[in-house]
Amino acid sequence: MTTDDSSALSDGEALSLTTASPCFSSNAVFALARHMAVEYFDSGALLLDLRTRTMTELDSRESWILGHLNGQHAAGQLAEDYAAASALSHDEAVSKVQATCEKLLRAQSLRLVRGSWKGYIMDLVRYIQNPDVNLREEDEDGALLFNPDTDRVQLLNSTGLYIWKLCTEGRTVSDIVAAFKAEFDDVPEEEVTADVEEFINQMVDSGFIGTLEKP
Amino acid sequence: MPTQPLKMPTSVIIALTGRCNLRCKYCFYADEMVALSDLPTETWLAFFEELRDEGVMRVTLSGGEVFTRRDLWELVDGIVRNKMRFSILTNGTLITDDVVSRLHGYRRRMDYIQVSVDGSCPETHDGIRGKGSFRRTMRGIAALGKHKLPWTVRVTVNKLNIYDLEATVHMLYYDLGLRSFGVNEAFPRGAGQCNQSILDMTPEERRLSFRVMQAFDREHPGVASGSQAGPLVMANHLDKIAHACETGEFAVPYRTGYLTGCNIMWQKLSVLHDGTYVPCHQLPHITLGTVSRDSLRDVWQSSPGLRQLRERHKIPLESIPHCQGCEYQQYCTGGCPGIAYAMTGEVNTINPRDCYRAYVGEDRVYAY
Numbered sequence: 351m352t353t354d355d356s357s358a359l360s361d362g363e364a365l366s367l368t369t370a371s372p373c374f375s376s377n378a379v380f381a382l383a384r385h386m387a388v389e390y391f392d393s394g395a396l397l398l399d400l401r402t403r404t405m406t407e408l409d410s411r412e413s414w415i416l417g418h419l420n421g422q423h424a425a426g427q428l429a430e431d432y433a434a435a436s437a438l439s440h441d442e443a444v445s446k447v448q449a450t451c452e453k454l455l456r457a458q459s460l461r462l463v464r465g466s467w468k469g470y471i472m473d474l475v476r477y478i479q480n481p482d483v484n485l486r487e488e489d490e491d492g493a494l495l496f497n498p499d500t501d502r503v504q505l506l507n508s509t510g511l512y513i514w515k516l517c518t519e520g521r522t523v524s525d526i527v528a529a530f531k532a533e534f535d536d537v538p539e540e541e542v543t544a545d546v547e548e549f550i551n552q553m554v555d556s557g558f559i560g561t562l563e564k565p
Numbered sequence: 566m567p568t569q570p571l572k573m574p575t576s577v578i579i580a581l582t583g584r585c586n587l588r589c590k591y592c593f594y595a596d597e598m599v600a601l602s603d604l605p606t607e608t609w610l611a612f613f614e615e616l617r618d619e620g621v622m623r624v625t626l627s628g629g630e631v632f633t634r635r636d637l638w639e640l641v642d643g644i645v646r647n648k649m650r651f652s653i654l655t656n657g658t659l660i661t662d663d664v665v666s667r668l669h670g671y672r673r674r675m676d677y678i679q680v681s682v683d684g685s686c687p688e689t690h691d692g693i694r695g696k697g698s699f700r701r702t703m704r705g706i707a708a709l710g711k712h713k714l715p716w717t718v719r720v721t722v723n724k725l726n727i728y729d730l731e732a733t734v735h736m737l738y739y740d741l742g743l744r745s746f747g748v749n750e751a752f753p754r755g756a757g758q759c760n761q762s763i764l765d766m767t768p769e770e771r772r773l774s775f776r777v778m779q780a781f782d783r784e785h786p787g788v789a790s791g792s793q794a795g796p797l798v799m800a801n802h803l804d805k806i807a808h809a810c811e812t813g814e815f816a817v818p819y820r821t822g823y824l825t826g827c828n829i830m831w832q833k834l835s836v837l838h839d840g841t842y843v844p845c846h847q848l849p850h851i852t853l854g855t856v857s858r859d860s861l862r863d864v865w866q867s868s869p870g871l872r873q874l875r876e877r878h879k880i881p882l883e884s885i886p887h888c889q890g891c892e893y894q895q896y897c898t899g900g901c902p903g904i905a906y907a908m909t910g911e912v913n914t915i916n917p918r919d920c921y922r923a924y925v926g927e928d929r930v931y932a933y
Contacts, residue, residue, distance in 0.1 A: 484648035486620025488572050496622045498650045499673050503622075 380451065380460040381421030388416065397459055406457050408450075411436070415450045421463045425451060461561070462551065476520030476562040477550055483558050485514065495558050504558050513549060520562040523547055570831050570875065573619040573865055578835040580846060581609070581640065582629035587656050589681075589694045590760045591723055591751035593847065594629065598755070601839035604856065606636040608840065610643040612856050617647035619861050623676065625652045627846070629838060632659035638667060645674050652676040654719070658698055660705030665712045678716045680706055683725075685732035693725050706741065717791055718743060722774050723751035723764040731777045738785060747792030748778060750918070752847060753907045771918075775800035794901060799919065806896040806921050815896055823881050824913060826898035830874040834865060844874050847903025848912070877902065877913055885914050887930060893921045 382388060387398045395413035397406040408416060414435070418428055425447060433443035454460045462475075480497065487493040493511045495504040506514060512533075516526055526546050530537055553559035583598045616624065624644050631637065631653050644651045651671075657680035668675070682702060684690035690699035709716040718737055722730055730748070737743045750771075751757050751764050766774065778797035781789055789797055809815035819825060827845075835846050840856035842864045843849050853859075853868040865871065882888040882897055891897075899905070900919030906912045917923065923931035 482648060484617060484620060484622070486573070486622070494620075496620070496648070498622070498645075498648050501650060501676075 377424045377426065378451075379421060379424050379463040380419040380454075381463050382416070382419065383459050383461045386459045390417065397454075397457070399457070399459070406459065411446055412450045412453070415447055416454065419451075419454075419460060461554075462547075463555075476522050477517050477526075477554070477559050478520040478562045479514065479517045480558055480560050487511070497557060500557060502556060502558075504553070504556060509545075510549060513546065514553075514559075517559055523550060526550075570865070570871075573861065574621060574832060574834040576623040576625065576833045577616060577621055578625040578627060578833060578846065579609075580627050580629060580836065580838040581631050581637075582634050583838045584633045585628060585630040585656070586633060586658060587630065587695050587698055589656075589683075589756065590725065591693065591721060591757040591764050593752040593754040593757050594627075595756040596759060598837065598849070601837060601841075603634070603838050604840045606639055608857050609640055612836075612840075613640075613643040613647045613649070615861055616649060621649060621861075623650045623652070625654065627654040630659065631655050632664065641671055645671060650674050650676050652679065654679045654681075655705075656681050656694065656698065656702060657705035657709075658701035660708055662708050662711075665708040665714065668709075668714055669712050672714060675715060678709055678714060679719050680709070680716060681721065682706075682718045682733065682737065683721055684729045685736040686729070689726045689729040689733070693723070710741070718746040719792070720746065720748040721751050722748055722766075722796060724766050724770060725764065727766055727770045727774055730774060731781070734777070734781050734789060738781075738788060744788055745791050746789060747795065748774075748789055748797060749792045749795035750774070752904065754847065754903070758907065771796070775803070802919075803921060803924055806893060809896055810893075819898060820878070821898055822883075822895050823878055824885075824899040824902070824915070825878045826900040826916065826919065827877075827902050830871055830877075834861070842868070844871060845903055847901065848874075848906060850906070851912070874902070874912070880913055882915070888915060891922055897921060 385400045387400060389396045389398070390413060392410075394410050395408040395416060397408060397416075399405075415428065415432060418431065419425075423431070429444045429447040430440075432438070432447055433440045436443060438446065451460070482499055483495050483497045485493055485495055491508055493506045493514075495506060495514065496502075497504075512530075513526055516529055521529075523543065523546055527539065527543050530542050530546070531539065550559060554561060580594065580598075582603045583594070583601055584603070585592070585595070588595070613624075626640075632655060634640065641651065651674060655678060660678075660680075668678070680702060681694075682690065683693045684699065687697075687699040690702070691697065694702075706716065706718075718741075720726075720730070720733055720737075726733070734746075734748070737746050750766075753761050753765070757764060774796035778789060778795075779800050782797055792798065805815060805817065830844050833845075834853075835843050836856060837843060837846070837849060841849075842853040842855065842859065842861075844851055844853065851870040851874065853870045854864040859868075882891070882894040882899060885899075888894055888897075897915070897919070899914070900916030902912045902916070904916040904918060905914050908917050917931040920928060920931050922928040
């Protein structure tokens, strides 16, 4: 589910990039957001946002990079590949891939498949429960989620249930990690961040949690 | 067998109405339920909210005939709004193109529409369900197929259609293109009990139903497995016992030697059309409470009737007078408690139709 439910944001509020530029040894693996369509040409590509019906033009270099953001290769590796495929130096290739990823993220054209784009994607996207999903709490140690549209069931342990309940309202990964740190003592931040990102990505892919975005 | 039930049932089977446009000779719901009144719309809608809050995932709507309820769409809206999936059991005669168009709007939440078909031709089907019903049921099925809705068929075999059973399953497979359906035997309750003398198959006829279904299953494996009981399930179980007697090999994924033939009391709950909770529509005399007066949670977790029924699996067959000394106990589960009650007046005993000793002609009481 992807929703642009503006009721979750106050008037004029926009999700923004609030942190420093990402480190480019990034293990972030991106793919085209589900609400985007793309048409490639010799000279570049046109991106169409199916929600807002707005188009973004990409030049041939950006088009090459987008074509390789296919949910399989980490962004850091992609920069290496781009340097090899183009006549650019390594630093120039890194810069171009980084700039293209940022441009596409700002346009909300990408989704994070796995890995992390630290301090960046974490505050760009807010996650919220799919309102059609029902929670069934079996006992203190866990619960299951039922998506009646897809007939899929997701088992949750107590940690997953805690995250699910946090996502009653739109929450960034940073929000969730901060809530964890406040609730539980002695949790290593990096480990928690990685676990939360993995859980959230899995829940988004299976449609139990959606992303709350506003251009 | 579970040691404790789920916190809540996963599925609830609701008889939405006691009204029906047909008068089928074997209907287990007819006659004895006629004095009860249908619950009003708002009570069902409030109940659906309760089901959502308790995490129930599916609702099966039956009757009576579901499509006689004028507020049906309002009720289905309530199910969908409350985050559940649904199925409908119907005779199919009221399903028109307009009805299917409405149903199509709920397709994402629909498990299946199950239509009753009791013969390959009007002579057989109408002989059980009333003149003109075959033509109208087939019209309903055609409409469901045209709109590609998930539909299936239940055949209820009895003395009035046993000699048409082979033609019926072939019609479903070859003419209607159905790839999943179920066949069960008529249940001796309600109208089915009143008409038992004309519905009960002879031992030879019951064996014929086994042969027909096993032959069809060999040709088309799994297609006729849509019923958890009935001639195919029974025939396969009896074969396993025969094989075990010959070879000593017996492997089944359930516990035997006790009254373990039914699990419904651990997973599902049923409601009559007046709002009475029952463990199963085949056990309507075990009343557990009433919708809107008693909470689903209290009924599921605390009602004495369900507790007793959940103890049933601890009863060894050796303690049942009829089964004492039976050499086949080790292979037996006692079968459906609903049929056991309908045929013997007791819940905590075996279903005589499932008795292997009777099947091989060694029983003093039951003939097969």
